[in-house]
Amino acid sequence: MACQPQTETKENNENLVIDQVAKNRIDSTLQSFVSEGMVVGASALIFEKGKEAYFNAYGYADREAKIPMDRNTIVTIFSMTKPLTGTALMSLWEEGAFQLEEPLSKYAPEFSDMQVATELLDSGKWKLEPTTRPISIADITRHSAGFSTRSDLGLDQANTAADLYNLNNTLKDMAQDLSQLPLGFQPGTRWEYGISVDVQAYLIEQLSGRPFDEYMQETVLDPLGMSETSFFVPEDRRQRMAALYFKTDSSINRIPDEQSHAFNYAEWPMKPGGWGLTSTLDDYMKFAQMLVNEGTYRDNTILQPETVKLMATNHLPAVEDSLWLPGKGRVGFGIDFAVRTEEPQNSEEMNGTVGEFFWDGAGSTLFWVDPKNELTAVLFVQIFPFNGTIHKQFRDAVYGPIKD
Template sequence: MKTLILFLAAVLVSASSAAAQQSSSIIDADAVARINSNLGSFVESGAIKGVSAMVFEKDKEVYFKAFGMSDEEAGIPMSRDTIVQIFSMTKPVTGVALMRLHEQGKFKLDDPVSKYIPSFANLKVATGKDENGDLILVDPKRPMTIRDLTRHTSGLAGNHGPAWVKELIKDNPLKPENTLEQAAEAFSKLPLWFHPGSQWSYGPSVDMQARLVEILSGKKFDVYIQETILDPLKMTDTSYRVPESKLGRMAGIYWRDDNTGELSRKDDEKDFNTKPYPMTPGGWGLTATIDDYMRFARMLQNEGELDGVRILKPETVKLMATSHLSENVKERSWLPSKGQVGFGIDFAVRVAPPQSKNEPNGVVGEFFWDGAASTMFWVDPKSDLTAVMFVQLRPFDKIGLQKAFRNAVYGPRVAD
């Protein structure tokens, strides 16, 4: 009898422990219902054509569902096999590629970029225009470093900033017909628009990271990531160029009219990914399925390893997921719209909990990024959770889709 009582007690303790563990999960039945309701409502209202979302928690798939159409005109539904253009979600892939070379001792983060791209040694900084309309050029206060490239403090001219900054890149160094080498040479002939390290501004910094990968590895960038990241992680549907055999799985991109809210499809959006252009940018350009990108995100969640394949060392992932953005950098463009974040190596890093309900929900220590077509992913080490959402909506999310997805995942819990 005593043995039976002890056995029953052990069973009750085990069941209680299992129930407690289950109740502590982020993705429970309520979360699933919230996600389904939130994402489904965006499709039903006509705000988007299609969307899919996937969540892993404690290294298990706990949520996947696709809503609506990937290609409404062709009658093709959104699915886990849908190939989407991930735009800036290419950047973390580039960061991983670069940091593999860092592990090999190929460079230091505070090395000047000119050590590897000599033409960058003569860069000037434009501080504005004089009364004649000519640029005022001065020497940079310090050289641009590789760390500047990884945290967007390089000063390279992009599509943000004053009108005269955009004029600098009117010939587009990153045009599809150029190689990364040609793009680097073109940027070396242009002035910076602020002193390295003084501002945060989104731009072509990650594309120059890709060029560094080529220089340091001796391989073309697309070849290097294929051999060292995509193939080892079995990301079989991730590429710059979508082969003809897979074009039927490629989602259409839909542009939203700001005035009417109506969606219109632009087929020329697929041009870059369907023609044999030489450009393989580090900052954008990859296509992927949601399963593929989740494998990449899970590798980061698992501190650089997935299914027995190690891509990065744990300390390297930690370095990437730590903010490198000094508090002295006050000018941060639109980065504050992402919440209480700093910036690591090609990720935003949450450094404080949301200060209001208007901010994106999330947990301190998470790192994440998104793409121009409103795609997103994040890694939440504290909760052991990884989430990916795929959609093809442009311009970038003006309907609150990303915030709704985050809120649905975390629910009313307080992020701390």
């Protein structure tokens, strides 16, 4: 039997998730992240039924400079770039530029005649077999294309040697190099998170005839007023940039800025679809509000309601063979979002509501869209390695602890 989040008495008898009890609970949780040494700084913004329901920030954006975490702090969102890329791609789908089940190679011929590695031979070469069907565009939207870093096949080392994310490469360079590597499994047979969204960015360039970053800027970021979301952070904004930290068992150490901000403090040819953007709480909330409003934000329509619904629908038959995806809750995967399909079954599982769709970033950032409650949440921290416990505790603070 499914477990239900603990319910609290709502203020003013309103049926709201974020009442005063929830606000106090979230405050306590964010503060504990800092006081217990899980992060250096944490901030969160929540909207419910079209109105701001919660904001607060604790700790530091830059501990060494004593700059507090704040509402206008700019953070590196890593894979929270992916849903923005998917939104740009689906704007082209709405225009009839492609069909989801069409072969990727129709528009990106590099990916014709792909082969699948079935064994790593003693010689260091692969035993290969042809694909049973072409990679579809749908495959690259749900991480089922077969692109893989399987260590048992040596594909992790092959990907590293190919230097796919060389910052001096273009997306076309990346696609060409990727197409020379074998797949790790047959298209459509397994969910494996990875480079697929960068291939989406390349596909956007092929379909639109425009650089990916320019197309996304004009079709998504500018219409939403996301003026602080970008790959390149100019000098006059860098004092608001959060530092990145790495947590060990005994300490939290700053990752040197020349390493953590190298991508964002220079203009590189590489403009990836799967990572690299920086943003603020309010900027990313505009994107989340567009999604909960079924494609429209402040009279600007980015996508049609049917398209948002398609993106937020589970396109995987099952997730048992899907690496770590089940660790994010009882979820499937849509188009660049995890999609919750069942309620949590016990208090140890990730909290949330059926129909919610979401994603997170390597620095432990998180956002979700909860259509049932008309709620959107954005959580910003900057800590490595990725910490799912932070997400679990934050979700429990928002919805109330799950009762076994």
